[in-house]
Amino acid sequence: MKMKKGRILGAIGLTAMLMLGACSKDDSGSASSDEKKYNLKMSVTVNDSSTWYKAAEKLANDMKEETDGRINIEVFPNEQLSGGDQGKGVELLAKGQTDLSLHSTIIYSILDDRFGVASAPFLFSEHAEADKVFSGKGGEMIGEILNEKGVELLGFGENGFRQVTNSKHEIKSPADMKGMKIRIPGINMYTDLYRALGADPATMAFSEVFTSLQQGTIHGQENPIDVIHSSKLNEVQDYLTQWNYSYDPLVLGINKKLFDSMSKEDQELFKKLGKEAAAFQIELAREKESKQIEELKAAGMQFYVPTEAEMEEFKAAVQPLYEKYKDIWGEDLLKAFQDQ
Template identity: 55%
Template sequence: MKKKLVLVLALLMLVSLFATACGQSTPAPAPAPEPAAEGSEPAAAPEVEFPEMTLRMSVTTSDVGSWYMGGMKMAEIVSERTGGKVNIEVYPNEQLSGGNQGVGIEQVQQGVTDMSFHSTIIYSIMDPKFSVVSMPWIIPNISDMDQAMAGEPGEAIKEIVRSKGIEPLAFGENGYRQLTTNRRAVRTPADMSGMKIRIPGIQMYIDLFQALGADPTAMNFAEVFTALQQGTIDGQENPLPVITTNRLYEVQEYVTLWNYSYDPLVIGINMNKFNSFSPELQQIFREAAAEAAAYQIDLNRQEEAEAIAFLEEQGMEVIELTDAEVAAFRDLMAPVYEKYEPIIGEDLMNLFLNF
């Protein structure tokens, strides 16, 4: 019995010595994680706590337009990605600025309001350099204009926006401006002679239509329908969705498609407000603005595509100019370009002209 006990104790000592020796050896490294399967979701980033805040955004158009819908899309995305902590209230029809678009931009500069969705045409009130995008027939093709706004010309515009104390988050679009008239259809510059055309109250547009032989008339857009109805003016110019939404087909006979002036929009935020955000929140705002702008552009172009058939159904005659016919108008623009090149700057002008 004693012999058996001694044998067991000896075996236990051997096992103990073997285990101790193994414990002193260098531990094996942990196995590398398996690579994520193709198409799998990336690991979730650590959650970031965002402070609760509410921002106000001013939008020029009504709550049925693509501008407002784009603003609401951004508000939705920001709220979702901040867990409901950061909210954007979108105010249509320039409610915050008393109906004055220029004041709407000034309010964002001053921090009275936080954000806006405004046209560069309105920005040109504070700095005529913004007019470069809307110069007559500077880039009359939408695919080329898309590339320009996504490239160096667009970056140049963003830098000018920043110089005004506003951070440009993304570009939307109001689209190319078209012409509607009553007295006669417009196919040649001679057809413009003496026609009273309502234009935005921007000097570049006044100079442009005077060069075409028309009689440009600046007027609040709210007065345009009645002025057309009463014959105070003969026509007006605007993107197609504006023409349909405001029922101008009821008081106009002709629409000329000539893509004479492009009208981009800026989703802008007060720079001091934006700089107060954490890097994570800034990134959310940039991404949300880019997605909202793409959504707004898609809506706008869908409305444009549907507008032509709709206007024809309403009895309007649609005149789509050929490249040669457009060239006849563009050839008359030399005095306008000569006047505005020193105002806008040769380098900035050439960024768009040579794109």
């Protein structure tokens, strides 16, 4: 009887040790971190009918499904989390006050001028060239700069190639732009660029652009096709030069401190689903652009595609800008974007 009691006590002791060991394993890492729940906020600059929002929605839905609701992402369109201020939007992400976002590298230039290299003038003539750079060394180096700023890159989306519109005449050469007042984003590189082309660049909130064009305060503006179409700028602009002068990539990013605190499994899941969401956005954006071009033409907007000789003239006019920004961007970074 005593021996039996001793065996029972021994078995209880062994069970307790095993349970303690199991608890210790949970406390030390993977089991507990795998069960960690997240309620995250994601910021998108544009509205909920945009390809940006659809990509963010895909990421949120896929993440919810893959984790059975353990990781929940709430998407906020129209820059709601930053009061409509895109610059503040990227700052909130870097500081961790927002968890994820989709922002253009043009806006990231506010944090660091080096991001401007992604939209350098006449760097890419077509999508395939941009895709090659962003999936290679160039994209990798932008990812490293994002890390420095507190953001982990999950994937590159696309706002598209930027085109120029105006209400005066077709733009076929820098001479056609002389003295033309054109609205640009408030980035130094674009100011220098349009001055080099002979234009008179003006910065203003995009919400003021339609009225300013209508009243003749400005003669033209530049943006990707999607913005031109959705803002109905064809109603106040007659001419569009399709010159693909500046590429506008999007960063699907997550706050780095948050990302680093996650389990390896969750990090890998974010990387996988983020890359898929970004690729989905690019596919949607390119399909949409083709239809929008046809609709703008049907509405009476006159498109002009410069000849090779004309493109060379534009490129020659902005060459001094490369000399000025080479040191700002860094030679290695610029080389990674020029080697296609």
